Amino acid sequence: MELLEALSTKFNYWIYIIIMMIGLYAMISKNNLVKKLIGMSIFQTAIILFYVSIGVKEGATIPILYHDQVHPSHGYSHHKADTGHIEDHHPSHEEIVANLLIEPDDFGNPLPHVLMLTAIVVGVATLGVGLALTQKIYRDFGSIEESEILESIKSAK
């Protein structure tokens, strides 16, 4: 029962380990260079999955504030104007902060998201450089299989 609970509540982490190992296996043991690069991309997305899983909270929503959450006194002054008071009340910064309706538990933690946004872009850049090198290797050796490339390097010596 404890094992079942550990499996179901930490399912993201189990799958992240599995996907990461699939990517590592492909990087090491695949013979084709494009397959190696696909394995590298899978490895990177597995790590991003781990980081995003850290920021998840139970019952939390996306970390975006709505207008009525930020300016609760705004609607209040409109209400006042309806009942005859024409005084134009502009809330000061301290008043706004004191009236905030934000509960941090309602929002997912955005810090890992921001970090991983950079990691995605870096990942596609490394994939692009790797594929450019693959095309160059194909032009020089006529193959993208690692064993054939090593063979032709050996015979050229």
Add this chain to the structure above:
Amino acid sequence: MIWAFDLITLIFLVITAIISLQTKDLLSAAMIFGVYSFLMCLLWAGMAAVDVAFTESAVGAGVSAVFLIATVLRTTRRSSD
């Protein structure tokens, strides 16, 4: 996070990762890798990381797949493993 959606998407994620590495046709490997990236994007949208999901769907499923297909077209389509 909806646990049933999460579970099904994670299982399909592992399946697509294995298939894209096992298929001998590099063009279909690139397409299945695009499917893998899109599933990852769905997962992140479900985990309240919408900004990461946007970036992944544009960059991972879009640009990465285009790069892979361009490389396959300029080199060879067959793979030995």
